[in-house]
Amino acid sequence: MKATLTRGGAAIVGVAESDLGEVAAGMSVIDLMAQGVQRALADCGLSLADVDGVFAAAGQSRMPTTALCEYLRLAPRYQDCTMMGGSSFMTHVAHAQAAIEAGLCEVAVIAYGSTQRSAGRKNTAPRELNPYETPYRPVTPATAYALAASRHMHQYGTDARAARADRGGGTPVGAAQSGRVGEDAAQRRAGARLANGELSPDGA
Secondary structure, three states: OOOOOOOOOOOOOOOOOOOOOOOOOOHHHHHHHHHHHHHHHHHOOOOHHHHHHEEEOOOOOOOOHHHHHHOOOOOOEEEEEOOEOOOHHHHHHHHHHHHHHOOOOOOOOEEEEEEHHHHOOOHHHHHHHOOOOHHHHOOHHHHHHHHHHHHHHHHHHHOOHHHOOOOOOOOOOOOOEEEEOOOOOOHHHHHOOOOOHOOOOOOO
16 A cells, blocks of 8 residues: 655644754754744644644654654654654654645654754764774764765765855744754855865865
8 A cells, every 4th residue: 555645734834943053052953943942832723732743853862753742741652763864854844744745643743953063063962883984084964965865966976156145044833943954054165065066084
């Protein structure tokens, strides 16, 4: 049986961000996610009492949905903390729609939080040993995005100018962002240079 999502079967009705940049001392990723969720609910006129689905991902929390639900005193019928890197939240949108269509929940929030900007990257994102990538000393996450862009250019003939022009962003219901939004400026420049063939993967 092939399951498909129904166009218009769900809608994003509220959007918000948590505090951005360097945040107050002692703020945790869960504080920031909760802040974003509450702001998104206020944006669409809903309350925590309406929420019965929670979706979250965070590199600094092992069980972000459980922690967020405890923080907000939520007892959702459905929760999902699928972690797929930077595409987690787009995946959560699809998962939320599927859960709503399946009757598993009616109002879902999607959240993310990070204190990398405030706490410092080396304190919040220890480098993962990957035998296929680590020997090349990738500038993560810029290298990963540049490799994906290079593959797209190779496969579909996309040029760098078109890729740059197509940059955009959006934040699903309740998604909270803090610290750097995407890569910081230095990493964006490194990613662009790598995608354009001006920089080798080891940064030289």
